[in-house]
Amino acid sequence: MNTNADPAELQKFSDLAHRWWDPTSEFKPLHEINPLRLRWIDGHADLAGKRVLDIGCGGGILSESMAALGAQVTGIDLSDKALGVARLHLFESGNKVDYQHCSAEEFASRHPGEFDVVTCMEMLEHVPDPASTVAACAGLVRPGGQVFFSTLNRNFKSYLLAVVGAEYILNLLPRGTHEYAKFIKPSELARYCRNAGLESAELLGMSYNPLTQTYSLGQDTSVNYMLQTRREA
Numbered sequence: 001m002n003t004n005a006d007p008a009e010l011q012k013f014s015d016l017a018h019r020w021w022d023p024t025s026e027f028k029p030l031h032e033i034n035p036l037r038l039r040w041i042d043g044h045a046d047l048a049g050k051r052v053l054d055i056g057c058g059g060g061i062l063s064e065s066m067a068a069l070g071a072q073v074t075g076i077d078l079s080d081k082a083l084g085v086a087r088l089h090l091f092e093s094g095n096k097v098d099y100q101h102c103s104a105e106e107f108a109s110r111h112p113g114e115f116d117v118v119t120c121m122e123m124l125e126h127v128p129d130p131a132s133t134v135a136a137c138a139g140l141v142r143p144g145g146q147v148f149f150s151t152l153n154r155n156f157k158s159y160l161l162a163v164v165g166a167e168y169i170l171n172l173l174p175r176g177t178h179e180y181a182k183f184i185k186p187s188e189l190a191r192y193c194r195n196a197g198l199e200s201a202e203l204l205g206m207s208y209n210p211l212t213q214t215y216s217l218g219q220d221t222s223v224n225y226m227l228q229t230r231r232e233a
């Protein structure tokens with residue numbers, strides 16, 4: 001099976017992996033959005049006791065926070081360095097997460113329908129074939145289970161804010177973090193989901209206010225957004 005991965009993208013995350021848990025580092029935005037997305041996911045999926053798979057888990061910011069709410073979490077990623085940092089951090093936090101080096105597609109072939117909840121956050125914009133990742137997510141969740149995605153919209157505003165603003169003006173992210181052509185419109189993500197047997201439910205925007213330097217959830221999906229989906233029963 002050809003791996004649906006871009007080695008240059010994985011290298012970017014491996015190079016920065018040692019700073020994953022530093023809330024002032026390049027990963028500051030992930031630390032800041034985490035409480036918002038965690039509350040949103042938990043509000044829909046009631047995570048305690050659920051079997052959860054976190055795809056593209058990186059250093060484990062979301063995985064650990066879901067485990068802390070009582071979910072049985074497995075995290076998969078293709079960056080060995082990020083997974084190394086994620087495993088080490090468990091010693092510090094005392095949380096339990098099963099981290100594995102695997103692609104979504106390969107994991108789906110081994111664990112069909114095994115999860116109540118699948119999360120795939122800030123990852124689709126880093127893979128060559130996001131539709132294939134979405135199909136793998138659909139294969140991993142049980143009928144009636146939920147899959148949550150987040151990614152970046154593709155339009156002039158998202159180019160200005162997520163690439164020019166975040167990488168070149170505010171220096172929130174290292175230059176080259178995001179490739180504009182890989183951003184995904186909500187309509188495209190909804191189509192990938194529909195084709196994979198996932199029904200789209202709530203679409204929610206996540207916005208950054210540079211004046212207050214805070215993120216908030218709302219109806220504005222023009223830059224960052226999240227999509228809740230459910231596998232047809």
Ligand SMILES: C[S@@+](CC[C@H](N)C(=O)[O-])C[C@H]1O[C@@H](n2cnc3c(N)ncnc32)[C@H](O)[C@@H]1O
Pocket residue numbers: 004005006009010013014030055056057058059060061062076077078079082102103104120121122123126127
């Ligand atoms: C921006 S980080 C997001 C980490 C985490 N999902 C979060 O939101 O906190 C993107 C992650 O996707 C991983 N990744 C990129 N391509 C991947 C692939 N094809 N399969 C699995 N993980 C991948 C990277 O190694 C990195 O850890």
